Amino acid sequence: MTMTHTLNPTADIATDIDDVARLIGPDGTRVTDPELERWVADVDAETLRGLYRDMVLVRRIDTEGVALQRQGQLGLWAPCRGQEAVQVGTARALRADDFVFPSYREVGVHHVRGAAPQDFVPAWRGVTHSANDPYTTNTATSQIIIGAQTLHAVGYAMGIQRDGADQVSVAYFGDGATSQGDVNEAMVFASSFSAPVVFVCSNNQWAISEPVSVQAAYPIAGRAPGFGIPSLRVDGNDVLACLAAMRWATHRARTGQGPAYIEAVTYRMGPHTTSDDPTRYRDEAEVERWRRRDPIDRLEAFLRGQGELDDAFSRSVDADADILGAAVRAATLGARTPEPLEVFDHVYAEPHTGLDEQRGWFAAYLDGFAAEEEA
Structure with a gap:
């Protein structure tokens, strides 16, 4: 069964919002279809x-x-x-x-x-x-x-x-x-x-x-x-x-x-x-x-x-x-805010040297903020 009975392919989409199939009208009355x-x-x-x-x-x-x-x-x-x-x-x-x-x-x-x-x-x-x-x-x-x-x-x-x-x-x-x-x-x-x-x-x-x-x-x-x-x-x-x-x-x-x-x-x-x-x-x-x-x-x-x-x-x-x-x-x-470095924990199932290197870079970046606060 192809239900295209309500579709007018030449309708103006901006004005024909009621050219639709429905069973309950906007006022709550039952419609027969x-x-x-x-x-x-x-x-x-x-x-x-x-x-x-x-x-x-x-x-x-x-x-x-x-x-x-x-x-x-x-x-x-x-x-x-x-x-x-x-x-x-x-x-x-x-x-x-x-x-x-x-x-x-x-x-x-x-x-x-x-x-x-x-x-x-x-x-x-x-x-x-x-x-x-x-x-x-x-x-x-x-x-x-x-x-x-x-x-x-x-x-x-x-x-x-x-x-x-x-x-x-x-x-x-x-x-x-x-x-x-x-x-x-x-x-x-x-x-x-x-x-x-x-x-x-x-x-x-x-x-x-x-x-x-x-x-x-x-x-x-x-x-x-x-x-x-x-x-x-x-x-x-x-x-x-x-x-x-x-x-x-x-x-x-x-x-x-x-x-x-x-x-x-x-x-x-x-x-x-x-x-x-x-x-x-x-x-x-x-x-x-x-x-x-x-x-x-x-x-x-x-x-x-x-x-x-x-x-x-x-x-x-x-x-x-x-x-x-x-x-x-x-x-x-109640959601727990993870530690920043945890973002790397589940990227790969197995250890990955490239990821370890990136983790090190990110850790150094975070440490930089701690150094600024201490200064």
Whole structure:
């Protein structure tokens, strides 16, 4: 099944943000989409409440991350506020043995895959190389190099093929990454080898200060079919639609039909990272338009309208968020700052003379500061 029914390849990407597949509208009303419906026919109110809880917890992690960076406790943070539905909805569609290759913004994916704050927060403090063990949650460490993880995901998927297994590999990246050669090269290999990989593009409208309309005149999902990869442009603020889209994509990859591509149209509510000032390049009216599309408010409105979410449940979720927020702070404040020379400890598995020489140079450099203080 090729789900390109909502994609108008000649649409103006800057104005047609509603040319997307969805199941829950911005106001919380249920929308009928037969092609998406079949992939979430089993989703009941309990499952939806679970997705709501996931998104609230992810937002709390993100809120704490930003606050800790502002307090000087983290060196940097890449906010994901507004993109919780993409991350939670797609990640919840995966099996535990699928392998995920995230970018630096997918804190929600790490959370859904079972990572605890101490597994990924210390990396932003700069006290560890990469934090989590990828094989504990089958999730690679967050990739900082734009788009590089797509090649890793395709390579892993080709390995799955050769093992004769039915796992799926997933690459997450932003709209800005689609302008990188790595992403396009990854799609060439994925298509040529029918690799079981899913590409998830979180189109959050801005590649740092560059609007998506500058890098793409037409919807990004329209590029994948040119590589022979079916695509779907979905409402990235609709968690149910994101779940459905990922189930479609993973089913295709898992059953030997080759790769699939999802463009999730969403919005980065905060800065690109905490070193960025978005007020320099976008106006508050735009942010307010997207604030009215908030993914958490949308699902809450739907569930309350169905009588499936009450204040007691909301309070219990908030209490869980408080506990998780405390865990984020503890993981940050309790992180051990390594001695400077420890940076050399795990570069090679075996002793290396070249590394010993570099260690000596660095030690002498550090000793120079001590000499200055004594003088």
